[in-house]
Amino acid sequence: SQTIHQWPATLVQPVGSPLSLECTVEGTSNPNLYWYRQAAGRGLQLLFYSVGIGQISSEVPQNLSASRPQDRQFILSSKKLLLSDSGFYLCAWTGQGAFYEQYFGPGTRLTVT
Amino acid sequence: KNQVEQSPQSLIILEGKNCTLQCNYTVSPFSNLRWYKQDTGRGPVSLTIMTFSENTKSNGRYTATLDADTKQSSLHITASQLSDSASYICVVSARRSSASKIIFGSGTRLSIRP
Numbered sequence: 001s002q003t004i005h006q007w008p009a010t011l012v013q014p015v016g017s018p019l020s021l022e023c024t025v026e027g028t029s030n031p032n033l034y035w036y037r038q039a040a041g042r043g044l045q046l047l048f049y050s051v052g053i054g055q056i057s058s059e060v061p062q063n064l065s066a067s068r069p070q071d072r073q074f075i076l077s078s079k080k081l082l083l084s085d086s087g088f089y090l091c092a093w094t095g096q097g098a099f100y101e102q103y104f105g106p107g108t109r110l111t112v113t
Numbered sequence: 114k115n116q117v118e119q120s121p122q123s124l125i126i127l128e129g130k131n132c133t134l135q136c137n138y139t140v141s142p143f144s145n146l147r148w149y150k151q152d153t154g155r156g157p158v159s160l161t162i163m164t165f166s167e168n169t170k171s172n173g174r175y176t177a178t179l180d181a182d183t184k185q186s187s188l189h190i191t192a193s194q195l196s197d198s199a200s201y202i203c204v205v206s207a208r209r210s211s212a213s214k215i216i217f218g219s220g221t222r223l224s225i226r227p
Contacts, residue, residue, distance in 0.1 A: 034215075041222075042219060043202070043217050043218060043219035043220055044157075044202070044217045046215070046217075088154070090156050090157075092156075101147075101159060101162060102147070102159075102204070102215065103159075104149075104156030104157045104158070105156050106155060106156050107154070107155065107156050109154065
């Protein structure tokens with residue numbers, strides 16, 4: 001069966017510090033991978049998605065970046081965090097094709113102080 | 114513009130009561146609609162998924178309906194339990210879509226009181 005992992009689960013970082021969040025998927029190959037951010041009491045905002053290794057599409061211009069160094073690994077990074085980067089970050093994956101189920105990881109709670 | 118709107122924004126009901134959450138969408142061309150349950154501080158978990166040809170689907174005490182003509186969906190929860198307290202998110206995907214065409218509603222925050 002497929003499993004999706006995220007770490008860390010929680011993170012408190014000062015403004016201006018770097019960020020690296022990691023997401024890995026097990027039990028499937030060539031998934032579409034997604035990074036979402038959810039502000040408190042708000043809906044999910046798509047940040048990045050990837051259809052393959054090295055292929056990253058950005059939905060929202062910001063100081064975040066994403067990379068996919070391996071088929072089932074997706075990394076969200078920042079060189080300098082802003083207060084507005086605080087939120088709940090979710091990684092998700094889907095299979096290829098027009099009809100697919102989307103599965104979410106457990107999330108990372110990021111607080112920028 | 115592709116949009117998914119949910120109502121109400123929040124809802125409080127007593128344990129044991131039924132409730133219905135609404136979702137209206139303008140996503141086109143439509144592929145499928147999903148309802149997710151998201152507990153606080155957790156990732157969303159899928160409840161139901163429906164395609165254009167399906168107008169109802171059940172998962173235990175959860176029943177989702179879809180009217181593709183009016184572009185409306187509802188999630189009915191029967192005999193609510195305290196564990197049903199969560200956010201419920203409606204998600205609509207476009208057909209023959211790129212990976213980005215998954216549109217999320219902002220969710221309905223449901224609180225079940227004893």
